[in-house]
Structures are given as structure tokens and as C-alpha cells.
Amino acid sequence: MLVPLTFRPHHTIIERFDPRARWIFSFLMMTAIVYYWDIRFLLFFFFISFTQYFLAHLTWKETRRGWTFIIILISMMVLINTIITSAGTIGAVTQGGHDVFIWNATVPWVGWNIHFGLTAERLWFGFTQIVRLLAITSMFLVLPFTMDPRLYGSTFSGMGLPARLAYSFDLAFRFIPTLARDFNVTMDAQKARGYEMDKVKGGLFSQVKKVAPLIIPVTMNAILSGEDIADAMDLRCFDTGKRTWIIKLTYRWYDYALMIFSGCVLISTLIINHGLNLGNFWMPDWFLGLFHNIK
Amino acid sequence: MAKKESKKSLWKFGTREVVFAAIGAALYGVFAWATNVLQIPAAANVSIRPGVVIPMFFGVAFGPIVGFITGFLGNLLSDWFSGYGFWPWWDLGNGLMGLFPGLVANQMTTFRAAKDIILAEVMALVGIVVGMGVAAISEMWVSGMNFITAIAANFIPAFISNAINGLILLPIIMVAYSAIVKRSGR
Structure with a gap:
């Protein structure tokens, strides 16, 4: 087994930025995004996120797993939160609204009535939710692929x-x-003794217990070697003076520009949201027109 | 005075803690990545992650800061290796899962005594409730989920999976560690 390091140099403009500036940019952008439920503002962040993604020149092969995870996650959130359940975080979406689909049924024998109503507002909210989550996730998805672990x-x-x-x-x-490597060696050694990790057989408890012969030797070995590493570091006077790093990071003008831009976006967001009371849930009128016989 | 010293050492972050936080995070990252294939039958997108025992155990053995870093950084590493990107609120939740058991690190005696195991299990359970609760509730803020959905779709599957893994594996790993401590005399 090899743990795949996701970073591979792409020599793109994104990788030229200082990693500190990129972390600050990503965090400030995420903080700003969560203030909005208005798709007109969210599209601005969506555009920035995907500009970063495309400038990183990542291939589908590299990010396929991440996208699959994100798509499953977002689909479940939208399906459960918005389409199936009638409640939502934003009051304007859940209270009232224009019904586009109503379904009533009675459970035989017990006589329970089931009412399901889907409103145009909830549908638009689901769409907004997709844009918002894609903006956040694509902002951070790029990081492990474009930052040197060193x-x-x-x-x-x-x-x-x-x-x-x-x-x-x-x-x-x-x-x-x-x-x-230790994990690999231990797994091979256990397999030689008849251990089968890949065989998903038995109940939940037996599956969990099955992992113990793998986890325990690797962990205990790591702890024993950790004691030696700590002793060696102490002998070399670890952290007795100010620490320096082999690779020194230096901000350039474009790093400052990126951080100033991120700061301005967050400040503007605070003004827009708290000062002007904008950025809350919004639905265009034309969307209502798409549905006939709206009640 | 003795109480004050013990409180101080609980939050100590010296060379030993630096190394064990790094080892714990790397172990959690590797185990979580390697066991992504074990899916809970009939539950969507929730994997059995036996590796969750690592932050709990590192918390119990080396203190709350080591437990927190093990959970936080280990989850971050596992997500990165899996190509899932960066989910800071879930990293925080995993960190808390390691921090809470670490609060009783000073009360551990042999790591195999019934009292030690019960205390560790109780604190691990508290850590899972708080950690997964924080992560699930953060989804209300980030993803716009309502409370019920956050609990039903995120908290409950994560809590059940982590509680089963943690409660079964933590005593086993503690007993194994007690043998190491006894043998090495450290």
C-alpha cells in the first residue's frame, strides 16, 4: 500500500503565490460566503473559486475522487434538507411560499395522512445551496493538490x-x-498468518475487532520509536532557541494584493450584510413564472 | 500545590508531545485513509473508521493537546490523501474527539485498571458527542441544513460509527500500551 501524496508540481500561477497568502485568502473567502443566501452574490464567489480551480490546471484524474465525494454530499444535503423535509434554516423559505407540487396520501389500516408539499422557494433554495457549497468546496479542494507539503x-x-x-x-x-511502510509490512505479516482485512464478512462488531491486529502493532511500534525520536530531539536541544526553517517564505507584491483583496471582500460582505441588510435569501420573479397553476 | 502541578502538566506541550502529536496525526491519517473501503451496510456515505480510536487513545496517553492535534491534523491528512479537499469544521470535530479523553490523562494509572478504562471510555463518548455535534451543527451554518437534518444525516451516523469503533478498540489499545509502558519502564 502506498499513500498517494496529492501534490504534484503543475508550475501554474496559483503555485507562485505564497502558501500563507493562499490560506488567508481561502479562509476569508469562506467566511464571506457563509454570510450569503442571495445567488447574485454567491455567483461572484462561485466565479472566483472556479477561476482558481481552472488556473491550477488540475486534471480530472487527480480530482475525480474529490468531486465524486462532493457531488454525493451536496446531492444528499439538497435532497434531504430541501426536497424531502419541509423545514429549512431560513424562515422565508419554509414559511408559506408558492406550491409547485402537492402529494397527499393515507396509510392503509392505520389511517395516517401524509402531506408533502414542494414550493418554488424551496426549489430555488436548493439551487442556491448547490452554488454556495460548490463555491466553498472548490475553494479548498485545490489546496492539497497545489501546495508543497515541504x-x-x-x-x-x-x-x-x-x-x-x-x-x-x-x-x-x-x-x-x-x-x-510499517502499515504495509504489518499487513503482509498478518496476512501470512491468515488475516483477511478485505473480506467484509460478519457483523459490525466483528469487522471492528478484525482491525485490531493491524492497528495495535503499528501504533505500539510508532510509540516506541516516538520515544527515541523525542530523546534524540532533546539531545539536539530542540526548541531551545528561535526556530528557523530550511525554506524561507517571502511575500511578494501579488501575495499582498491577494490578501488585501480577500480582506476587502470580507469587509464589504460585513457592510452589505449588517449595514445594508442585503445578501439574504432571494428568488427571481421569472423562476415563479416557470411553474403553471401556482397557488 | 500538587493539584496545580498536575493541571500544568496536563496542558504541557514539550518535545515529547510535539513528536507524539505528529505520530498520532500521521497514524490517524494513514488508518482512516486505508479503511475507507469499510462501509456501514445500509448507511449512505458513512464509513467504518476504526482509526478514530487513535485520537482518543493519544489523548488519554499524552494529554488533551496531543489528542486534539492527532484528531484535527489526522482527519485533515486523511481527507487530503483521499482527495476530498479541506473540511475545517469536521477537522475541528475530530480534534475535539481527541481533546476530551485527554482531560483525564493525568488520572490514568496503569492503563489496564478497570477505573482507567471506564474513565477513558466515558470521556471518549463525551468527546464523540461534542466533536461530532460541533461538526454536524456547523453544517447548519455552512450548508444551510436544518437542525433535524444535521442531526439525522450527519450526527447520528458519525456518532454510532465512532462510538462503536472507539468503545471496542480503546480498551484493547490501552491494555496493549500498558504492556509497553511496563516493559520499557517509561
């Missing part, structure tokens, strides 16, 4: 995280290949 430590340290914490993040990425 820069994580200096990135988080440069963003103000304490050096020990940043080093811990950096170290975790470095342990992955070793632990993946």
Missing part, C-alpha cells in the same frame, strides 16, 4: 502558529511514508 511547517509558523505546533504539523507529514 512548506507546511514554515507556512503555519509564518501564520502565527507557535513554533512547536508548526513543527508538529511539519513532522506529521514527514512520518507518513514511514508509517505507511
Whole structure:
């Protein structure tokens, strides 16, 4: 088993930006997006997100798994939250509205009445929800594919995280290949003893218990070697002085521009939302016209 | 005085904690990635993730900060390897799943005593409720879900899966660790 590192240099304009500037950009954009339920504003973020995605030159093969996950997740959210259940987060969508489909039925023998009503508002809300979630997910989907894992430590340290914490993040990425190899060796050794992980047989409890012969040796081995690593680091006076990083990150003018842009977008969002009271749920009139016999 | 010292060491983040937080995160990332194939029958998009025991155990053994980083960073790594992108509110939820069991790290004696195991199991359960609750409720803010849907579609499947995995595997791993501690004398 090999753990696939998702990063591969694409030499695109996106990768030229400082990772710190990109994290700040992504977080500020996400914070701004969650203030909106008005599709006119959300389309602006959708455009930015997908511009970033296309500028990253990612292939379908690279991101297929991520997109499948995102599409399943969004479909379930919209289907359960908006189409099937009648309640929603936004009061304007759930109260009243224009019915486009009504279904009434009675359960035989018990006589229970089932009422299902779908409104135009809820349909539009579902559409808005898709745009909003796609804007957020595509914003972050790009990150693992376009950020060099060797820069994580200096990135988080440069963003103000304490050096020990940043080093811990950096170290975790470095342990992955070793632990993946240990995992592989242990699995082979257990398989030689008749262990079958891939055979999904038996109940939930037996499936969980089946993983113990794999998890325990790998974890205990890792803990034992961890003690030695900690001792070695202490002997080398780890963190007794100010920590430096092999690769030094430097902001360039376009990094500042990106961060200023993100900051301006968030400030504008706060003004639009709290000051002007805009950005709440909105549905165009033409959408209502699409349905005949609206009540 | 003794109480004050014990409280201080619970939140200590020295060299040992730096290393074990990194090891825990890497382990959780690898295990969660490797067991993505084990799906819960009849439940949509929820996998059996035995690796959830790693943040709980690292919390119990090395303290709340190590537990939190193990869960937070491990979930982030697993999502990245799977190509799922970045889901900060679920990373936070996984971090909390490791933090809460870590709150009793100072009360562990042998790691195999009934008292130790019960305490760890109770705190792991609290961690799952709080962690998955925070992650599921965050979906109301991010995805516009209503409370009932967030609970039914996100919290309950995640809680059941994590509780079963955590409660079965945590005592096993604690007993194994007690043998290591006894043997190595650390």
C-alpha cells in the first residue's frame, strides 16, 4: 500500500503565490460566503473559486475522487434538507411560499395522512445551496493538490502558529511514508498468518475487532520509536532557541494584493450584510413564472 | 500545590508531545485513509473508521493537546490523501474527539485498571458527542441544513460509527500500551 501524496508540481500561477497568502485568502473567502443566501452574490464567489480551480490546471484524474465525494454530499444535503423535509434554516423559505407540487396520501389500516408539499422557494433554495457549497468546496479542494507539503511547517509558523505546533504539523507529514511502510509490512505479516482485512464478512462488531491486529502493532511500534525520536530531539536541544526553517517564505507584491483583496471582500460582505441588510435569501420573479397553476 | 502541578502538566506541550502529536496525526491519517473501503451496510456515505480510536487513545496517553492535534491534523491528512479537499469544521470535530479523553490523562494509572478504562471510555463518548455535534451543527451554518437534518444525516451516523469503533478498540489499545509502558519502564 502506498499513500498517494496529492501534490504534484503543475508550475501554474496559483503555485507562485505564497502558501500563507493562499490560506488567508481561502479562509476569508469562506467566511464571506457563509454570510450569503442571495445567488447574485454567491455567483461572484462561485466565479472566483472556479477561476482558481481552472488556473491550477488540475486534471480530472487527480480530482475525480474529490468531486465524486462532493457531488454525493451536496446531492444528499439538497435532497434531504430541501426536497424531502419541509423545514429549512431560513424562515422565508419554509414559511408559506408558492406550491409547485402537492402529494397527499393515507396509510392503509392505520389511517395516517401524509402531506408533502414542494414550493418554488424551496426549489430555488436548493439551487442556491448547490452554488454556495460548490463555491466553498472548490475553494479548498485545490489546496492539497497545489501546495508543497515541504512548506507546511514554515507556512503555519509564518501564520502565527507557535513554533512547536508548526513543527508538529511539519513532522506529521514527514512520518507518513514511514508509517505507511510499517502499515504495509504489518499487513503482509498478518496476512501470512491468515488475516483477511478485505473480506467484509460478519457483523459490525466483528469487522471492528478484525482491525485490531493491524492497528495495535503499528501504533505500539510508532510509540516506541516516538520515544527515541523525542530523546534524540532533546539531545539536539530542540526548541531551545528561535526556530528557523530550511525554506524561507517571502511575500511578494501579488501575495499582498491577494490578501488585501480577500480582506476587502470580507469587509464589504460585513457592510452589505449588517449595514445594508442585503445578501439574504432571494428568488427571481421569472423562476415563479416557470411553474403553471401556482397557488 | 500538587493539584496545580498536575493541571500544568496536563496542558504541557514539550518535545515529547510535539513528536507524539505528529505520530498520532500521521497514524490517524494513514488508518482512516486505508479503511475507507469499510462501509456501514445500509448507511449512505458513512464509513467504518476504526482509526478514530487513535485520537482518543493519544489523548488519554499524552494529554488533551496531543489528542486534539492527532484528531484535527489526522482527519485533515486523511481527507487530503483521499482527495476530498479541506473540511475545517469536521477537522475541528475530530480534534475535539481527541481533546476530551485527554482531560483525564493525568488520572490514568496503569492503563489496564478497570477505573482507567471506564474513565477513558466515558470521556471518549463525551468527546464523540461534542466533536461530532460541533461538526454536524456547523453544517447548519455552512450548508444551510436544518437542525433535524444535521442531526439525522450527519450526527447520528458519525456518532454510532465512532462510538462503536472507539468503545471496542480503546480498551484493547490501552491494555496493549500498558504492556509497553511496563516493559520499557517509561
